[in-house]
Structure formats: structure tokens, C-alpha cells
Amino acid sequence: MKYLNNIEKPSDIKKYDLFELRQLAREIRKYLIDVTSKTGGHLSSNLGVVELTLALHYGFDSPKDKIIWDVGHQAYVHKLLSGRMEALKSIRQFGGISGFPKKSESEHDIFEVGHSSTSISAGVGFAAARDIKGENNYVISVIGDGALTGGMSYEALNNAARKYNKFIVVLNDNQMSIDKNVGGMAMYLDKFRTGTLYNEVKSDVETTLGKIPMVGDSIVKAVRGVKNGVKQLLIPGMFFEELGFTYLGPIDGHDMGKLNILIKQAKKVEGPVLLHVLTTKGKGYHHAEKDPHKFHGVKPFDKSNGIFRESSNIIDAEPKKSFSTIVGDTLTDIASIKPNVVGITAAMCSGTGLTGFASQFPDRFFDVGIAEQHAVTFSAGLATDGIKPFFVVYSSFLQRAYDQVLHDVCIQNLPVVFCLDRSGLVGADGETHQGVFDLSYLSHIPNMTVMAPKSGDELKEMMHFAASYYDGPIAIRYPKGLDNGYKTGKSIELGIEEWIKDEASDRVLITVGSYFERVMKVSELLHNNNVHADIVNLRFVSPINDALITKLASKYKYVYVFEDNMLNGGVTSIISRRIAKEKAIRNISKSPSVFGFGIDDEFVGHGQIDELNKSLGLDSKAMFDTILSLERN
Ligand SMILES: Cc1ncc(C[n+]2csc(CCOP(=O)(O)OP(=O)(O)O)c2C)c(N)n1
Structure with a gap:
């Protein structure tokens, strides 16, 4: 790594000539492939922006000039150029560097991100701040064509129109989101390539x-x-020109020479500029170029043949299914008997398990782009007119559609089904992607039913229940990962919990969704120590029936709640409040102490899910110890 080894900060590349920059690009690609083949991570997006990142750091002066990445999964090259070559080997691992820009890592990471379509808005903010302060730096927002399907990017373009000098939006157009990019803008951009x-x-x-x-x-x-x-x-570019941007491009984003020239030109233009750069996702690694989707987010792989090193469950006699696969399969089953059922994704078709559904029911499948807010109101429209929409979405991405859920679905009490994938801790993607807020942001909305299955079988039953339910919206939240194989037990009934153990103990463990296996283990550890606990699989976080609350308030000394969610505003809060109310109304002299196991008022970083739980004291052994020590006091 003759060239890469000599770079500690972005300005170090300015000493290289064009020939050397091209050599450097080659070394970077090799290094990216080497590292991600061992650590996993976002590969094809990064291979696609090697020359672009070099050209940006060549043409601008970071951190004085502000380079803002959209989504941030393509910032590995930027990390390499800003002193994190060695650290890249720890990317996304517990204690290692983040897979996304992080201010704590480098002065060159000026804005944190993980969710899509934020870079232009943030850039407009930086440009306005600069002008207020009378400073003179450039602001550069780098956005992909996928991220450009997100509504906020248009709000920002609209807002920036004709206003800001030294503000450059770089459109990194590779025709791909994670899957193939969709929608009218994608078609429009496509025409730029072909003429x-x-x-x-x-x-x-x-x-x-x-x-x-x-x-x-x-x-x-x-x-x-x-x-x-x-x-x-x-x-091409009339659209952007009409919005008040000077359009430059399209340009081959792998031609270092041309990129350098165009960036020089862009710097001279008065007013905001849109620089349209055509790139190839996966560039330079045959397997990734051939299948950029497969190499978007990779597990460790054999770089000689591009084959993923499979996890051990694959060699099980009967491999376990992931929760996402169960959702896709179940939705396909439901749709084959209910013609009004449709499936919706916001640019996450394969991630949410909908690929099979999409090919079996192309007319009843909608990929709306990275547009969660639109997806929710689109679902509301469908539901109003007799269609039964299932919007399958990652828990953390639905956060941005909170008002659409509340205003467009819940107030009108529409029978939309939300399947919330990646609820709870998700692991390597870290803070921005942890799905630990949904129980809080959904269960306090009137009319919303919120369910959490203990297993894949129960998830399936809940989906069937939801498909036949027309009295309002339903959210079903389930974790990342593989099914634990538990059977449903008694059938699903609105607002009714499942008692796993009910043996007149003075202690009860209330498990919500994915905690089930760990709670069973806690119960076993307690039992082995002659401490006996009843167990409730809550199933419904909203509504929680009155009889359960009465029983909790009057029978138990200790109530332990286990939820893969923030404790603030989550199930522990709800149950505590309901018990306190019950106590007041019924004049119960003694009520149980309620203790929650969950996330306590902090953002959880990246690492394997097990490692994160351990670090939070949320593995079975630690929770068992906590219970013993609480009761000893
Ligand atoms: C709000 C939101 N929804 C979904 C995602 C998941 N996601 C991550 S990257 C990506 C595709 C981005 O495509 P593009 O901006 O073109 O970047 P590329 O990977 O093609 O370089 C998606 C959908 C996200 N990060 N944020």
C-alpha cells in the first residue's frame, strides 16, 4: 500500500498527481475488499465512490469545507483518507469504529447519519450558518440516487433554490438503492445516461x-x-435548473481527471450547484459489480470467489428461518387467500423478506422508494378504499413517519398493518438503526394495537389475526435474526396475554416479544436457586387488559418487565402507571415493586447483539443476578 500508507489526513492526497491518484484508488479498493471480507460491512457502495471521494478531498479542504454524506454507509473511503486505515479493521465491531460518520472519531466527520435523505437539508443548514457567521467555506452534500427518492431531499432542494453560494450537491447516481432504484426520478436520471x-x-x-x-x-x-x-x-438537468441549481454533468464518476476538472468548475459557479456523477456500484470487484445488491451489506466472505462464509445454522438438519422470511412467506400465504391484501416496502424489499411476495404478486406489491412517510399515508389511502395494506418496515425507519401514523392512520382508525422488522437491538449498524423506540412511539397513540410475538410461529399467527382485523391499525414488532422455534400455544385474542407459568408465586416475569428465550433462562436460573416466578408472555403491548393489571397489582410482590425497548415510555412505564392507578382506585394498600429490564435513557452503539446485551446487563445471567440483589435489599 505504497500510496495509502502515506495518508494520515485528507490533504495528504494533494501531493499526488493524477497517475498516483489512480494508483491510490486501486490500493483503496484492494484494502476495502480485504477488510470487509473479514469484518463484513457495506462494500459495493464504497467501491463505487472511490474516485469521487478522492476528488472531493482533492478539490476541497476538509474540515474547513464541509463534506456531508447521505446515509453514511459509503463513507469508508472517507474514513481511510482521514486517518482511520488501521481502525477500519474494527469497523462495526463492539468497541471498534462505526460503520457511519461519527463526530467522536474524526474532525472530518462533521455530521452524523445512518438514515437516508438528510444530507441536503443538513447542507443547507451549514450554508446558512456559514453566511450568518460571515465565513467563506464550501458546503458539499453527497447524496445517492436512492436517497434522492426520500421526500426530505426535495424539501431541501426547494429551500436551497437560488439562495446559497458555495453550496454543491453531488448526486452519486449508480441506478441502485439497495435493490434497483425505483420511481419517476430514477427513470428521469436513467435518461441522462442514454441520451x-x-x-x-x-x-x-x-x-x-x-x-x-x-x-x-x-x-x-x-x-x-x-x-x-x-x-x-x-x-438533462432541467429539473434541477428549474429549482434554481446550476446543473453540471452527467460525468463519469470513475474518471479522476474529469472529476477534478468538473469540481474546479463547480467551485466557480455562483449559486447552488448540482453535480451529477455516474458511478458503478461495486466498481472494481467483479462479484460486487455483477451483483451489487448482494454486496451492499456483506457478511464476511471469501474474496477469491465472493462466497459468504455462512453462519453455522445453515448446516443444521432443519435450518431456522429468519423473522423476515417468515413475514414474507406468511404475507404470501395470506395474499393468496385474500385478494385485497397488498405488501408495501420503502426500498427494503429483500431486507424485509418481500422478494417472494413481490414476484408472486407484482400487482399487489409496492416499492415506494426510501419514502416511509409516503408509504404510511399511501397505506392510509388504500385502507380507506377497502384494501388491506401490510407496510413492512424496519422499526427505526418508521420513526420518521410518526405523524403519518398518528394523523393519517390512527385518527381515522384505518386497518393498516405495520410489520416492524429489526425491532429491538440490531447490532452492527449501531445507534441510528437500533429499533428500541417503537413500543414507546406507537403504544401511546389511541386506536393503535401493538403486538410482539415470542417466536416465528406466533408472528405468523399474529399476521393472520391482523389480516382479519378491521377495527383499526395494528403494529407487529419482531426482532432481527432467526426464529427460536417456540410454538404459539393458545390462540391470539385481542389484548389477551399468554400465561406460561401461573403458580401463585409472589413474583412474575412479564416478557415482551424477543425476550422470551432469555426470560425462560432467567426463570430456570431462579428455579435452580429455589426462587419461583410466574411467567407472562404479554403479546399485546396495547391494549393491555384490565384483568391482567388487577392481578398484577393485587397478587404479586415483584413484577419484572422485560422489553427490547426504551424503558421510558415503554412497557415498564405503561404497566407501572396502570398499577399505580389500580392501586389508587381500588385502595390497594400494598402494590408490587415494578422493575424494568430494557434500555435506560441512552443511545446504544454498535456490536453483536449478544455483546450489546451483555454490556447493558441484559443477558440472562446478569438479569438473574439483578433480581436476586433487588430482592435481597
Ligand atoms: C430512512 C431510511 N430508510 C431506509 C434505509 C436503508 N438504506 C440504506 S442504504 C439504502 C439505499 C441508498 O441508496 P443510494 O442513496 O443510492 O446509495 P448507494 O448505496 O446506491 O450508494 C437504503 C434504502 C435508510 N438508511 N434510511
Whole structure:
């Protein structure tokens, strides 16, 4: 690594000439493949931005100039150029560096991110702050064509129009989101590559003008005559130009020389600039170029053949299914008997397990792009007119559609089903992706039913229950990972919990969803120490029935709640409040002490889920110890 080894900060690359920059790009690709083949991580997006990242750091002066990444999964090259070459080997691991920009890691990571479509808004903020302070730096927002499907990016473009100097939006267009990019903007951008935009517009103009009697023909001739002039007028980029940006491009994003020239030009333009860069996701690694989707987020793999090193369950006699697969399969089963059922994703078709559904029911499958807010209100529209939508979405991504859930679905009490994948701790993606807020942000909304299954079988039953439920919205939240194999037990009934053990103890363990296995283990450890506990699988976080609360308030000395969620506003809060109310109303002299195991008022970083739970004192042994010590006091 002759060139890469000599770089400690971004400005170090300025000493290289074009030939050397190209060598450096080669070394970076090799290093990225080496590291991610061992650690896993986001590979193909990073391979696609090697030259672009080099050109940005070559043309600008970070951190004085502000380079803002959208989503942030493509910032590995940036990390390499800003002193984290060795640290990259620990990326996404417990105690290692983050897979996304992190201010605590480097002064060059100026804005934190993980969710999509934030970079232009943040950039407008940086540009406005700069102007208020009378400073002179450039602001550069780097956004992918996938992230450009998110509504907030248009709000930001609209807001930036004609206002800011030294503000450059770099559109990194590789025609891919995680899956193939979708929607009208993707089609529009696609035409830039093929040149069909100009031809199409020209023929539209000719047809329209030709229809005007007398003058039509001569104008058409004139238009043909000034073909090149028209081409200048109708060039790609009109959309952005109309919004007040100067459009530059499209340009080959792997041509270092051209990139350097265009960035120089962009720096001279007055007003905001949109620099359109065409890249290839997975560039330079044959397997990733061939299947960029597979190499978007990788597990460790054999770099010689691109084959993932499989996890051990694959060699089990009967491999366990993931919760996402169970959701996809169950939705397909439901849709085959209920013709009004549709499946919706916000750019996460394969991640949410919907690939099979999409191919079996292409007319009832909707990928709306990275547009969670739209997906919710779109579902509300469908549900109002007799369709039964299942919006399958990662828990942390639904956060941004809170008002749509409340305002468009819940107030009108519409029968939309939300399947919340990746609820609870998700592991290596860290803070931005932990799905530990949904019980709090959903269960306090009137009309919303919230369920959490203890297993894949129960998840399936809950989906069938939801498919036949028309009295309002339902959310089912389930974790990342593989099914634990527990059977459902008694059938699902609205608001009714499942008693796993009910033996008149003075202690009860209330388990919510994915905690089930760990709680069974806690119960076993307690039992072995002659401490006996009843066990309730809560199933419904909302509604929780009155009889359960009465029983909890009057029978037990200790109530332990286990929830893969924030304790603030989560199940522990709900149950504590309900017990306190019960105590007041029924004049119960003694009520139980309620203790919650969950996330206590902090953002949880990255690492394996087991490691994170251990660090939080939420593994079975630690929870067992906590119970013993609480009761000893
Ligand atoms: C709000 C939100 N929804 C979904 C995702 C999941 N996600 C991560 S990257 C990605 C695709 C981004 O595509 P693009 O911006 O074109 O970047 P590329 O990977 O193609 O470089 C998606 C959907 C997310 N990060 N944030």
C-alpha cells in the first residue's frame, strides 16, 4: 500500500498527481475488499465512490469545507483518507469504529447519519450558518440516487433554490438503492445516461409545434436547424435548473481527471450547484459489480470467489428461518387467500423478506422508494378504499413517519398493518438503526394495537389475526435474526396475554416479544436457586387488559418487565402507571415493586447483539443476578 500508507489526513492526497491518484484508488479498493471480507460491512457502495471521494478531498479542504454524506454507509473511503486505515479493521465491531460518520472519531466527520435523505437539508443548514457567521467555506452534500427518492431531499432542494453560494450537491447516481432504484426520478436520471431525454423532449416539441396550423412546420424546421442550441436548452438537468441549481454533468464518476476538472468548475459557479456523477456500484470487484445488491451489506466472505462464509445454522438438519422470511412467506400465504391484501416496502424489499411476495404478486406489491412517510399515508389511502395494506418496515425507519401514523392512520382508525422488522437491538449498524423506540412511539397513540410475538410461529399467527382485523391499525414488532422455534400455544385474542407459568408465586416475569428465550433462562436460573416466578408472555403491548393489571397489582410482590425497548415510555412505564392507578382506585394498600429490564435513557452503539446485551446487563445471567440483589435489599 505504497500510496495509502502515506495518508494520515485528507490533504495528504494533494501531493499526488493524477497517475498516483489512480494508483491510490486501486490500493483503496484492494484494502476495502480485504477488510470487509473479514469484518463484513457495506462494500459495493464504497467501491463505487472511490474516485469521487478522492476528488472531493482533492478539490476541497476538509474540515474547513464541509463534506456531508447521505446515509453514511459509503463513507469508508472517507474514513481511510482521514486517518482511520488501521481502525477500519474494527469497523462495526463492539468497541471498534462505526460503520457511519461519527463526530467522536474524526474532525472530518462533521455530521452524523445512518438514515437516508438528510444530507441536503443538513447542507443547507451549514450554508446558512456559514453566511450568518460571515465565513467563506464550501458546503458539499453527497447524496445517492436512492436517497434522492426520500421526500426530505426535495424539501431541501426547494429551500436551497437560488439562495446559497458555495453550496454543491453531488448526486452519486449508480441506478441502485439497495435493490434497483425505483420511481419517476430514477427513470428521469436513467435518461441522462442514454441520451433519450433530449430525443424524447425534442420529438415532443416537434409534435406539439407541428400541430400548430401554418406556423407549425416552419418552426419545426427551425428547431431542427438549431439542434445544438435546443440541446443546450433541453439538456438533462432541467429539473434541477428549474429549482434554481446550476446543473453540471452527467460525468463519469470513475474518471479522476474529469472529476477534478468538473469540481474546479463547480467551485466557480455562483449559486447552488448540482453535480451529477455516474458511478458503478461495486466498481472494481467483479462479484460486487455483477451483483451489487448482494454486496451492499456483506457478511464476511471469501474474496477469491465472493462466497459468504455462512453462519453455522445453515448446516443444521432443519435450518431456522429468519423473522423476515417468515413475514414474507406468511404475507404470501395470506395474499393468496385474500385478494385485497397488498405488501408495501420503502426500498427494503429483500431486507424485509418481500422478494417472494413481490414476484408472486407484482400487482399487489409496492416499492415506494426510501419514502416511509409516503408509504404510511399511501397505506392510509388504500385502507380507506377497502384494501388491506401490510407496510413492512424496519422499526427505526418508521420513526420518521410518526405523524403519518398518528394523523393519517390512527385518527381515522384505518386497518393498516405495520410489520416492524429489526425491532429491538440490531447490532452492527449501531445507534441510528437500533429499533428500541417503537413500543414507546406507537403504544401511546389511541386506536393503535401493538403486538410482539415470542417466536416465528406466533408472528405468523399474529399476521393472520391482523389480516382479519378491521377495527383499526395494528403494529407487529419482531426482532432481527432467526426464529427460536417456540410454538404459539393458545390462540391470539385481542389484548389477551399468554400465561406460561401461573403458580401463585409472589413474583412474575412479564416478557415482551424477543425476550422470551432469555426470560425462560432467567426463570430456570431462579428455579435452580429455589426462587419461583410466574411467567407472562404479554403479546399485546396495547391494549393491555384490565384483568391482567388487577392481578398484577393485587397478587404479586415483584413484577419484572422485560422489553427490547426504551424503558421510558415503554412497557415498564405503561404497566407501572396502570398499577399505580389500580392501586389508587381500588385502595390497594400494598402494590408490587415494578422493575424494568430494557434500555435506560441512552443511545446504544454498535456490536453483536449478544455483546450489546451483555454490556447493558441484559443477558440472562446478569438479569438473574439483578433480581436476586433487588430482592435481597
Ligand atoms: C430512512 C431510511 N430508510 C431506509 C434505509 C436503508 N438504506 C440504506 S442504504 C439504502 C439505499 C441508498 O441508496 P443510494 O442513496 O443510492 O446509495 P448507494 O448505496 O446506491 O450508494 C437504503 C434504502 C435508510 N438508511 N434510511
